[in-house]
Amino acid sequence: MNIKGTMRTLEDGRGAVRVEDVYDTDIDDVWEACTMPERLVRWIAEVSGDLRVGGGFHALFTSTADGEGTVEVCDAPHHLLLHMGADTDEPTQIEAWLTVEGDRTRLVVEERGLPADKLHFYGAGWQVHLEDLGRCLVSGASVHPDGWSAQAPSPAWDESWTALTPAYESIGGSAHVEG
Numbered sequence: 001m002n003i004k005g006t007m008r009t010l011e012d013g014r015g016a017v018r019v020e021d022v023y024d025t026d027i028d029d030v031w032e033a034c035t036m037p038e039r040l041v042r043w044i045a046e047v048s049g050d051l052r053v054g055g056g057f058h059a060l061f062t063s064t065a066d067g068e069g070t071v072e073v074c075d076a077p078h079h080l081l082l083h084m085g086a087d088t089d090e091p092t093q094i095e096a097w098l099t100v101e102g103d104r105t106r107l108v109v110e111e112r113g114l115p116a117d118k119l120h121f122y123g124a125g126w127q128v129h130l131e132d133l134g135r136c137l138v139s140g141a142s143v144h145p146d147g148w149s150a151q152a153p154s155p156a157w158d159e160s161w162t163a164l165t166p167a168y169e170s171i172g173g174s175a176h177v178e179g
Contacts, residue, residue: 005127005168007119015116019126020108025137027098030105031077033133034096043136043143044129059084062132062144062154063125063161069094090115107133120168127168128160 005019023030033039037047049057053074060066067088073081080096092113099106109130114122135143144154153161 005123007123007168007171009116009119010112013116014112015114015119015122016110016112017114017119017123017126018108018110019123019130020106021130021134022101022104022106023134023137024104026103027077027100027105029137030098030107030133033137034080034098034107035074035076039136042141043132060148060150062129062148062157064148064150064153066150120165120171123168124161124164127164128157131160132157 005017007015007017009015033043035051037051040047043062045059045061047057047059049055051057051071051074053071055071057069057071058067059069067085069082069084070086071080072083072093073079078098082094083091084094085091090113092111094109094111096110097108099108107130109126111122111126132143144156146155148154148157
C-alpha cells in the first residue's frame with residue numbers, strides 16, 4: 001500500500017491533514033464503504049442518523065473520536081463533505097474525493113480545522129483508517145473484531161496508530177510521509 005500523508009498549517013492557525021490511497025476495486029465499492037453505515041462500521045466508525053445532504057448524524061470512530069456531524073455535500077460517487085463538531089469549540093471539515101484510475105479507485109481524504117500542534121496524531125490516524133479500509137475492501141469483513149468505544153480505541157487501530165505516530169511527529173507540521 002502506498003499511502004501519502006501531508007500536514008499543513010492553515011491561515012487561521014489551525015491545521016489540515018490529507019491522506020490518499022488507491023484501491024483495487026471500482027469507485028462504487030469504495031463509495032459504498034465510505035457512505036453506508038453497515039460498511040463504515042467494518043473499518044472506521046459506527047454511524048447513525050440522517051445521512052442525506054443537510055442531515056445530522058452521530059459517529060463513534062475506532063480511534064474513540066465521538067461526535068455529531070452534518071452532511072454538507074454528497075455527490076455520489078465522487079465527493080463527500082462533512083462538518084464535524086459544529087457544537088464544539090473545535091469544529092472540523094472532513095472532505096473525500098474519489099476518482100477512477102483504470103480499474104482502481106483513488107480516495108483522497110482531508111480533514112481541516114485541526115489543532116496545529118497535534119497534526120501528527122491526526123495524520124497517523126487517517127493513514128491507519130485508510131489502511132483499514134484497504135484491508136476491509138479485500139476481506140469484506142470487519143477489521144476490528146474486538147470492537148471499540150468512546151473510552152477505548154479498537155486494539156488493532158491503536159496498535160497501528162501508536163507505531164505510525166512517531167513518523168508523522170518527526171516530519172513536523174508541513175510535511176509529507178509515504179508509507
